[in-house]
Amino acid sequence: MTGTGMLLRFMLRRERFALPCWLLGVTLLVLIQSTQSQRLYDSAEDLAKLRQSIGGNTAVIAMSGPTRLLNTIGGEVVFEIFAFTCIVLALMNMFLVGRHTRADEESGRAELVRSARVGRRATLAAALALAGLANLAAGLLAFAAVAGTGLPIAGSALFGAAFAAVGMTFAAMTAVAVQVFENTRPAYGAVALALGAAYVLRAAGDVGNGTLSWLSPIGWGQRTFPYVDDRWWPLAIPVAVTAVLGAAAMALLERRDFATGLVRPRPGPATASAMLGSPLGLAWRLQRASLGGWAAGLFLLGAAYGSIGDSIEQYVADNPEVAEFLPGGAADIVNSYLALTAMTLALTAAAYAAVAALRARGEETAGRTEPVLATATSRAGWLASHLTVAAIGSALVLTAAGLGEGLAYGLTVSDAGQIPRLIGVALGYLPALWVVTAVAVLGIGWVPRAAAGLAWTAFGYCAVVALFADSFDIPGWAQRGSPFAHTPRAPLDPVSPAPLLVLGAVAVALAVGGYAGLRRRDVGY
Amino acid sequence: MGVQNGAAIDIAGLTKSFGRAKALDGLDLSVESGQVHGFLGPNGSGKTTTIRILLGLLRADAGTVRMLGGDPWRDAVALHHRLAYVPGDVNLWPNITGGEVIDLLGRMRGGLDRRRRDELLQRFDLDPRKKARTYSKGNRQKVALVAALASDAELLLLDEPTSGLDPLMEAQFQQCIHQIKQEGRTVLLSSHILAEVEALCDRVSIIRLGRTVESGTLGELRHLTRTSIAVETVQPLTGIDALPGVHDLVLEDHSARFDVDTAELDAVVRRLAPLGVRSLTSTPPTLEEMFLRHYGEEETSGAEATS
Numbered sequence: 001m002t003g004t005g006m007l008l009r010f011m012l013r014r015e016r017f018a019l020p021c022w023l024l025g026v027t028l029l030v031l032i033q034s035t036q037s038q039r040l041y042d043s044a045e046d047l048a049k050l051r052q053s054i055g056g057n058t059a060v061i062a063m064s065g066p067t068r069l070l071n072t073i074g075g076e077v078v079f080e081i082f083a084f085t086c087i088v089l090a091l092m093n094m095f096l097v098g099r100h101t102r103a104d105e106e107s108g109r110a111e112l113v114r115s116a117r118v119g120r121r122a123t124l125a126a127a128l129a130l131a132g133l134a135n136l137a138a139g140l141l142a143f144a145a146v147a148g149t150g151l152p153i154a155g156s157a158l159f160g161a162a163f164a165a166v167g168m169t170f171a172a173m174t175a176v177a178v179q180v181f182e183n184t185r186p187a188y189g190a191v192a193l194a195l196g197a198a199y200v201l202r203a204a205g206d207v208g209n210g211t212l213s214w215l216s217p218i219g220w221g222q223r224t225f226p227y228v229d230d231r232w233w234p235l236a237i238p239v240a241v242t243a244v245l246g247a248a249a250m251a252l253l254e255r256r257d258f259a260t261g262l263v264r265p266r267p268g269p270a271t272a273s274a275m276l277g278s279p280l281g282l283a284w285r286l287q288r289a290s291l292g293g294w295a296a297g298l299f300l301l302g303a304a305y306g307s308i309g310d311s312i313e314q315y316v317a318d319n320p321e322v323a324e325f326l327p328g329g330a331a332d333i334v335n336s337y338l339a340l341t342a343m344t345l346a347l348t349a350a351a352y353a354a355v356a357a358l359r360a361r362g363e364e365t366a367g368r369t370e371p372v373l374a375t376a377t378s379r380a381g382w383l384a385s386h387l388t389v390a391a392i393g394s395a396l397v398l399t400a401a402g403l404g405e406g407l408a409y410g411l412t413v414s415d416a417g418q419i420p421r422l423i424g425v426a427l428g429y430l431p432a433l434w435v436v437t438a439v440a441v442l443g444i445g446w447v448p449r450a451a452a453g454l455a456w457t458a459f460g461y462c463a464v465v466a467l468f469a470d471s472f473d474i475p476g477w478a479q480r481g482s483p484f485a486h487t488p489r490a491p492l493d494p495v496s497p498a499p500l501l502v503l504g505a506v507a508v509a510l511a512v513g514g515y516a517g518l519r520r521r522d523v524g525y
Numbered sequence: 526m527g528v529q530n531g532a533a534i535d536i537a538g539l540t541k542s543f544g545r546a547k548a549l550d551g552l553d554l555s556v557e558s559g560q561v562h563g564f565l566g567p568n569g570s571g572k573t574t575t576i577r578i579l580l581g582l583l584r585a586d587a588g589t590v591r592m593l594g595g596d597p598w599r600d601a602v603a604l605h606h607r608l609a610y611v612p613g614d615v616n617l618w619p620n621i622t623g624g625e626v627i628d629l630l631g632r633m634r635g636g637l638d639r640r641r642r643d644e645l646l647q648r649f650d651l652d653p654r655k656k657a658r659t660y661s662k663g664n665r666q667k668v669a670l671v672a673a674l675a676s677d678a679e680l681l682l683l684d685e686p687t688s689g690l691d692p693l694m695e696a697q698f699q700q701c702i703h704q705i706k707q708e709g710r711t712v713l714l715s716s717h718i719l720a721e722v723e724a725l726c727d728r729v730s731i732i733r734l735g736r737t738v739e740s741g742t743l744g745e746l747r748h749l750t751r752t753s754i755a756v757e758t759v760q761p762l763t764g765i766d767a768l769p770g771v772h773d774l775v776l777e778d779h780s781a782r783f784d785v786d787t788a789e790l791d792a793v794v795r796r797l798a799p800l801g802v803r804s805l806t807s808t809p810p811t812l813e814e815m816f817l818r819h820y821g822e823e824e825t826s827g828a829e830a831t832s
Binding site: 282 | 543577580581582583584601602603605606608610612614615616617618620621622624625626627628629630632633634635652653654655656658659669682
C-alpha cells in the first residue's frame with residue numbers, strides 16, 4: 001500500500017476538471033427536480049391527485065420507483081429523480097475507478113508508476129479512496145440541494161447518504177470488474193450490464209410485490225424511503241456489499257499479473273469479413289456500437305414518454321399550470337404532449353447526429369485517417385463514409401425513439417396504429433438532424449480544430465431555442481436559425497413537405513461546403 | 526512491372542510551413558525507379574512531412590513534386606493504387622484485429638495477395654487474431670508492414686518501418702526488401718538504422734532542417750567526408766597543420782593522428798611521403814561518423830562561425 005496517499009493526490013489533480021463536472025451535473029438534476037416538484041405540487045391535494053393519476057400507471061412506476069414515496073413532497077422528489085441520478089452517479093463511479101486502474105494499466109502508464117516505490121495494492125486503494133471522496137461530495141451536494149430548497153433536514157440527510165452508498169457500491173463493483181477483464185471496454189460493459197440489471201430488477205420489484213427491488217442497489221437506496229419513513233437500516237446492505245466487493249477486488253489483484261486480467265480476451269477473426277472492405281464498411285464497424293447504444297437509449301426514453309401519454313389529460317386537468325408548458329395549450333392535450341415529447345426526443349437524437357459526424361474528426365486526430373487516405377480512398381469517400389453512417393444512423397435513432405413512444409402509448413390506449421404514426425412524427429425531424437450533422441461537417445472542413453465546438457454550439461442553440469424560446473422570450477428572428485424551428489410540430493401541426501425539403505437542401509449545401517474545405521486542407525492537423 | 530523510365534519520385538525546391546514553423550525549406554529528392562533509396566535525417570528534419578506530401582495528405586507551399594508520373598495532391602487516389610505505405614507511428618483501431626486491418630487496408634488499396642499475406646504473417650510471427658489494442662508497438666508496426674508488403678505496389682513509402690522490431694524481424698524485413706528490389710519495384714526508406722541503410726540502399730539522401738544536405742551512393746558520400754589517419758615518420762612531422770582539409774590534429778615529434786577531408790587525401794599523402802613513412806593507417810569514415818557529422822552540423826558550423 002506504499003504510495004497510496006501520493007497516488008490519491010495525483011488522481012485528484014488529474015480529476016480536477018472532469019469530476020467537478022459530473023458532481024455539478026448530478027447536483028443540478030436534484031436541484032431542478034426539487035424546485036419543480038415543490039412548485040407543481042404545493043398542496044396536499046395536488047400530491048393526492050398525483051398519487052391517484054400515477055399510482056395506477058405501471059409504466060411510470062417502472063421508470064421511477066415505489067409509489068409509497070409519493071406520500072410526501074420530499075418523497076415525490078426521490079420518486080422522480082433518485083433512480084435516474086443513480087444511473088449518472090454509477091456511471092461516474094465506473095469511469096472514475098476504471099480510468100485510474102485498468103485504463104492506466106492498458107496504456108502502460110501504470111507500469112511507470114509501479115516501477116517507483118509504490119505498492120501493488122496502492123493504485124486500487126487510491127482509486128477506491130478517490131471514489132469514496134467523490135461519493136461523499138455527491139452525497140453532501142445532494143443533501144445541500146434538497147435541504148437548501150426547503151425539504152426536511154432528516155430526510156435530506158438520508159437522501160444524501162443513500163445516494164453516496166449506491167454510488168460507492170458501483171465503484172466497488174468496477175474495482176472487481178477491472179481485475180477480471182484485461183481491457184476497460186469489457187469491464188465497463190460488465191458494470192453497465194449490472195447497472196441495467198439493477199434498474200430492471202428495481203422496476204420489476206416496484207411494480208410487483210417489492211421483493212426483487214431488494215436485489216438492486218438502486219432499490220436499497222429507494223427503500224430507505226426518505227421523507228416518508230426515514231429508515232436508515234437498508235443502507236447496511238450497500239455498505240456491506242461495498243466492503244465485500246472491495247476486499248474481493250484486493251484479493252483478485254493478488255492473483256493476477258500486471259496488465260492481465262483473470263479472463264483472457266477472446267481472439268477475434270483472423271481475416272476481415274466481406275463487409276469490412278471499404279471506407280463505409282469501416283465507418284459502420286467503428287460506429288455501430290455507439291449507434292446501438294443511442295437507439296436503445298432513445299427507445300427507452302420514448303417508451304417513458306409514451307407510457308404517460310394516456311394519463312396526461314387527467315394529469316393536466318389536475319395540474320392546469322402544466323398546460324403552459326405544452327405548445328398547444330390545454331385545447332388538444334394529448335397531441336400537444338406527443339408533439340412536445342417528440343421534439344425533445346429529436347433534440348436528444350440531434351446530439352447523436354453531432355457525435356456521429358464528429359467521429360470523422362476523432363479518427364483524424366487519432367492518426368487513423370492517414371492509413372486510410374494512403375490507400376486508394378479519396379477524401380470525399382472517407383468523409384462520405386462517416387457521413388452516411390451519421391445520416392442513416394440519425395434515421396434509425398429517430399425510428400427507435402418513435403417506436404418506443406408509439407409502442408408504449410399504443411399499449412396504454414390499445415391502438416397499434418400509434419406505432420407507425422409516432423415513428424412518422426419522429427422521422428419528421430430527420431432533415432433537422434441532418435442539418436446538425438452538416439454543421440459538424442462544415443466545421444471539419446474549414447475549422448477542424450474548432451469543429452466539435454461549432455457542432456455543439458449549434459446543438460446547444462437548437463436546444464435553447466426549442467425548449468426555452470417562450471420562457472426566455474427569444475425574439476422570432478433569433479429562433480429562425482434553428483432547423484427545429486422550421487420543422488412542423490407534428491402531430492399538433494399538419495406536416496407539409498416544403499420546409500422539410502428546404503432543410504434537406506440546406507443540409508446538403510452545408511455538407512458539400514464542408515467537403516470543399518476538406519479538399520484543400522492538410523489532413524492530420 | 527510497368528515501370529516508367531526515369532524517376533519514381535522527383536521533388537525540387539519543396540517548402541512547407543506549419544504556422545511559423547518551417548518544416549521543409551527547399552527540399553530536393555530524386556528516387557530512381559527500381560532503386561531502394563535511403564532517406565535520412567535527424568528527428569524533426571522533415572522526413573515524415575515529405576512523405577505525407579507524397580501521399581497527398583499535406584499540400585506543398587511551393588516547389589514541384591512528381592510521383593510515378595503524377596501530381597501527389599491532384600492524382601492522390603490514382604497514385605495510391607500503385608503504392609503502399611508504412612507510417613512511422615502506427616495507429617490502429619483498438620477494437621479491430623490485426624488480420625482484419627491487413628485485409629481492410631489491402632482491399633481499400635485495390636486487393637491483396639492472400640498467399641503472400643499468410644506467408645508474411647508467418648515470417649513476421651504475427652498473430653492476426655489479436656485486437657489491435659493489445660498489440661505492442663513492434664506488433665502494430667508488423668501489421669502495417671504485412672499490409673504494405675502483401676501488396677504488389679510498384680512504390681513503397683516506408684517511414685522508419687523497423688524502429689520497433691527485433692534483430693530477427695529486421696533480418697526478415699531486409700530479405701523482403703531485397704526481393705522487392707529484384708522484382709524491380711521502388712522503395713523510399715526513411716530509417717535511423719544505419720546497418721539497414723548500408724545493407725539495402727542503392728542511394729541515400731540526407732536532409733537536415735528541411736533541406737537536402739547530401740545525396741548520392743554511399744561510396745560517393747564517403748568520398749565527401751573525412752578519413753582518419755595515424756602516421757609515424759622518420760623525420761619530424763612539420764607543416765601538417767598548414768595543409769588544407771586537416772582537422773583535429775594531435776601532433777607529436779614523429780607521429781600524428783588527424784582527420785582529413787577525403788578530397789584532400791592525395792595532397793596530404795604527397796606531403797607525408799618525403800618524411801619517410803614508418804607506418805600509416807588510414808580508416809575510412811564509418812557510416813555513424815558520416816551521419817553524426819551531418820546530423821550535428823548545426824553545432825559544428827555554429828562553433829566555426831563564432832571562432
